[in-house]
Amino acid sequence: MGDRSAIEWTEATWNPTTGCDRITPGCDNCYALVLARRLKAMGTAKYQNDGDTRTSGPGFGLTLHPGVLGVPFSWKAPRMVFVNSMSDLFHAKVPMAFVEQVFQVIAETPQHTYQLLTKRARRLRRLAGRLDWPPNLWMGVSVESEDQLDRIDDLRQVPAAVRFLSCEPLLGPLSDLDLQGIGWVIAGGESGPNHRPLKEEWVTEVRDICREADVPFFFKQWGGRTPKAGGRELAGETWSEMPVGLQPSMV
Structure with missing residues (x-):
């Protein structure tokens, strides 16, 4: 949890739960698992809660943190918050x-x-x-490759104000990407010592579909x-579009 975030498309993070389990190839080099360790x-x-060594790791067992549910109430200035x-x-x-408690906090802090x-679409x-x-x-779902396109169909049935996709780490082409009912798309490559390559044509195809x-x-x-090793420019441009004209102040 942080009052400020280095993630380019948000301003702060809030973690009412920590920990997870790997379920698809997109999880193989999970940054959060490495950070938790x-x-x-x-x-x-x-x-301090260790997860299953087959799917998780040290410090990354799923843990609820009811004590941090009130944190957003302490943030006076409006901000974009990655939950x-x-x-x-x-x-x-x-x-x-x-889950209902988290949603209630969100509803009671409309300034944010x-x-x-989620990957559990x-x-x-x-x-x-x-x-x-x-x-x-x-509300968004991760779509790292064509194997996860069915997550978008699940997302379309969710009555969120904005439905978005995180195509990161993008591991292959998304030629059959259907954006009906989707209001925002994020794309990006993987970082870390075992990062997998990102091809420019995969990114430009997603951009053009958008x-x-x-x-x-x-x-x-x-x-x-490192996350910033390759920069952010695509064909000489920086793409920082946000839904309904919103844009984090830190971009």
Whole structure:
């Protein structure tokens, strides 16, 4: 959780839960798992729960943190908030009652805009009708390759104010990408010592599909050994489009 964030498309992070489990190839080099291992070694209290070694790792066991639910109330200035940068709120181990508490905090702090991202699109769809969706909540799913395109169909059934896609790390072409009902697309490459390559034609194809559908496109990074190693320019331009004209002040 941070009052400020280095993530280009948001301004702050808020982690009511931490920890997760790898479920698709997009999770193979998870930045949050690596960071959790480091935070556990530093003695950070929120990262002392170890996950299943087959799918998670040290400090990355799914953990609820009810004590941080009130944090957004302390932020006086409006900000863009990425919910659960270190977890997935729709993980099977997160009780419905806790998801409802997170949504209630979002509804009671309308000065902020919240961005919630999941890879568990099926559970998201199943729970969506039981949740009250505040107008300041954007809901997204990760789509790293064509194998995850079905997540978009689940997202389309969610009554969020903005539905968005995170195509990061983009691991292959998305030629069959259908943006009906989608209000924003983020794309980017992987970073870290084991990063997988990102081809320019994959990114430009996603950008062109967005332009044809009149959907805002945000290119976060090329990636590399570090997140900023390859920069952000695509064909000589920086793409930082946001829904309804909104743009984080830190971009």
